[in-house]
Amino acid sequence: RKEVEQDPGPFNVPEGATVAFNCTYSNSASQSFFWYRQDCRKEPKLLMSVYSSGNEDGRFTAQLNRASQYISLLIRDSKLSDSATYLCVVNGRNFNKFYFGSGTKLNVKP
């Protein structure tokens, strides 16, 4: 079983839509969770950390569900510029190591 799993998508949504992605992880002892964004042919960039109580940054909301071992990312009022691949990142059995999901591709259409 993979450490981190994501639906690869693509999610094709119109501008202004609300879209949500989930990511499941296998190690119940994981402590650190992040969402990264990767544009085509670019490096991953930190979008937001995910905290136990959930957190929000503008149009983006991240949630952690430890019981079911998943994290989620909600994007409200989607913009064309939100089109990218969203990577879920979790630390694994070796807490010095991060595991990346394969990413969920989002296409926001006019």
Place this chain on the structure above:
Amino acid sequence: DTAVSQTPKYLVTQMGNDKSIKCEQNLGHDTMYWYKQDSKKFLKIMFSYNNKELIINETVPNRFSPKSPDKAHLNLHINSLELGDSAVYFCASSQQLNEKLFFGSGTQLSVL
């Protein structure tokens, strides 16, 4: 100033050659990493150094040898390149182990 910089951006070479990729960070971070992103876009850790000491060495062929002359630099040398080494290699750094990662812009390696 670029926080994490790696060179070259593109590297095209023949099978069997030896090549190096350099990485430098000016963030004052203690930990640096090399990740490999394959054609399926899956990012996988290769190596991690903390204060110049090797912390993580994944099951990477020993043709790959990282070197950290100081904590701001982590270079990657690859011997006897193979077709399967073609990928994008990302350098990254974090303040300490297990903290958020900052990535370089990547080196696209193509082995012909």
